Amino acid sequence: MKQDTETKLNIIQAASKVFIERGMDGARMQDIADLAGINKALLHYYYNSKEELYRLVATREIKQAFAELLAVIPEEQDFRDWIRSFIHNYLQVITKNPQVTRFMLWEISQGGNGISAIIREFINRKDSGRMSVFETIRKAMSGPGVRQVDPIHFFMSLIGMCVYPFLARPILENVMGIDMGTEEFVREREEAVYEMVLYGMEVRNAL
Amino acid sequence: MKQDTETKLNIIQAASKVFIERGMDGARMQDIADLAGINKALLHYYYNSKEELYRLVATREIKQAFAELLAVIPEEQDFRDWIRSFIHNYLQVITKNPQVTRFMLWEISQGGNGISAIIREFINRKDSGRMSVFETIRKAMSGPGVRQVDPIHFFMSLIGMCVYPFLARPILENVMGIDMGTEEFVREREEAVYEMVLYGMEVRNAL
DNA sequence: GCATAGTTTAACCAAATAGTTAAGACATCA
């Protein structure tokens, strides 16, 4: 007997890729089997239904994504340090697996597969984690020389600036001719977001 | 003979709604017929295949979306006015039809249906439009008291801040318990983005 | 060797869904 766990992991990985790329409706069990290098019979030997496999994979991916995103929220007390770290870490996570975000935003809007519930469950279970986001923001904001703004809007803006370019990557690349595949772009982006968040567009008066 | 054009328009509108909500793979021809208040036979009487109808609808929606977004790019010469108008207009367009963006980002990543080509074609045809975006940004930036930043990154940041909350709306609403349906939220958001873009987070030194 | 679990093969079934057909109803206009 070979390692069934190996095959199972194999299947999960193949299913992850296919589901994330094409979504629940667009995914084909045959494609998953092919990508895993096995046949449909064995696929169903391990996982009874598409629905089951999807739930498993979606849960796994969402948990991992949120866990990663919460894990990289920095602890720095100084606001500038905190911002810098956050942007850097966040861009790292996104560029490592750029498709997961798009997948999540799409599938959650489809509703039917309880993705919302999966996320809520995870968030609630790790409630400390969510709390700490806004708590950390508020704490970091409390330093000197920082404007007090609504943490929620601040959070939205920050995430939006980091995430959006990679969501819209096909448009920006294919249509507007921007090459986003390079490390240089990510560095540039990090700098641009950092400066925007800190200084905005107005020239600041010299002391 | 009744107005066949009326029925055709009816079909297009129903198809738009269903395709935008569920995507190409998730959409059902029966659902489109039902929503249009007709039967499948008549649906195929006017449009031969799902593929054809999808292409038609997708093209239409994408063109309209881009046209609207280009149309609301303001002409103001003063940077602060320009920014304020842009954010306001952009949020208006998004809130009027929040699903189109998500649909486009998803479908373009699927690639298979030439959506990329549709967008590129539109952008190239209206090339003046695209040019004017960055030209307008550059021009508005040239006013006094404004930092010179890469227009592309600036653009990404601006769009990201406006669009992201509505893309992630299900997560923010269902999971984090934020109510985004109110006009108040949109106003708040407008103000938050404006201030972030202009001032960033640092307290500015008094003159 | 032989029991057992993992795996393949290939054919198959069942359900969902895209697409078709034919007959006729109904209105409009020449």
Added chain:
DNA sequence: TGATGTCTTAACTATTTGGTTAAACTATGC
């Protein structure tokens, strides 16, 4: 009035795809 184009009904076909089955092959450990 009757030709024409719009529309309905309802049954039908074709295709795709999820899911099943049974038989046999393979490797491993006892």
